[in-house]
Amino acid sequence: MTPSLDAYVMLSSALFAIGFLGVLVRRNTLVIFMCLELMLVAATLALVAFSRFNGTEDGDVFVFFILTVAAAEVAVGLAIIVALFRLRQTIQVDRLNSMRH
Amino acid sequence: MEQIAFIFLSALTLACALGVVLAKNAVNGAMCLLLCLAGIAGLFVQLHAYLLAFILVLVYAGAVVALFLFIIMLLDMQGGQAWRFRPAQALAGFAAAALLVTGLDLIAIRGRLGGGPPVGQGAGSSLKLYAYQLFTAYLLPVQVMGFLLLVAMLGIILISRRISEADPSK
Missing domain, CATH: 4.10.170 (p53, subunit A)
Structure with missing residues (x-):
């Protein structure tokens, strides 16, 4: 007996919500970035599940591209965080508020 | 058998995802992310997307988490001081996440995705x-x-x- 599509969709939505919670609650830029990755992976899980249960391969190919873009995104994002740290000596988002006023 | 494996893998994934959000130290968070990705790779194997599971482990667990650990080592000298719990903020965050998951699940239920068996071989196989x-x-x-x-x-x-x-x- 295989798990149903509903189970996979609910799991991926729960995973997405956990990542969203982390983005809202945490103050460390690196942790926020990790939670963003979590949300991305949750979306890929839903894509793979839909692709499997509908018998098409387009979702799988799309996930392949998502993984490539995610690798590029992580590299650029971490470079920006390192540059930010060099400039401001902090990566806590509540101290990076020079655009606030 | 598959059902048991699914329950185990989804529990592992969700617990480690919560670990990423709640970990005091960013290094522990990165380790939880690694375990979470391993769980997702297991779920991909269950969905017959073997190549994607392999790429996920290779790219995410091999490259992305390692990069995260390097940057944490480079920057995060303050250790655990980061995680200050603010009740109003945490409440708002939990409410937003609960709303999001309710909305998504409502769409999934109302859309009648159905509990039918998977079609075909699975492209990733x-x-x-x-x-x-x-x-x-x-x-x-x-x-x-x-x-x-x-x-x-x-x-x-x-x-x-x-x-x-x-x-x-x-």
Whole structure:
């Protein structure tokens, strides 16, 4: 007996919500970035599940591209965080508020 | 049997995802992310997407988490001081996440996705089929993706160079 599509969709939505919670609650830029990755992976899980249960391969190919873009995104994002740290000596988002006023 | 494996893997994934959000130390968070990705790779195997599971472990667990750990080692000298719990903020965050998950699940339930069995073999099970797709229907996206990786690499070089040159002039 295989798990149903509903189970996979609910799991991926729960995973997405956990990542969203982390983005809202945490103050460390690196942790926020990790939670963003979590949300991305949750979306890929839903894509793979839909692709499997509908018998098409387009979702799988799309996930392949998502993984490539995610690798590029992580590299650029971490470079920006390192540059930010060099400039401001902090990566806590509540101290990076020079655009606030 | 498959049901038991699914329950175990989803419990592992969700627990480790919560670990990423709640971990005091960013290094523990990165380790939880690693375990969470291992769980997702297991779920991909259950969905017959073997190639994607392999790529997920290779790219995410091998490269991305290692990169995260390097940057945490480089920057996060303050250790555990980061996680200050603010009740109002946490309440708002939990409410937003609960709303989001309720909305998504309502769409999933109202949409009647159905509990039917999977159709066909599963595309990811055959590498040949996969490669055929990539080099026929998705040839242009593959080229664009290669260009994107090149641009990202150049961007990273530019970002890290400009800052390091600006620093001594200050």
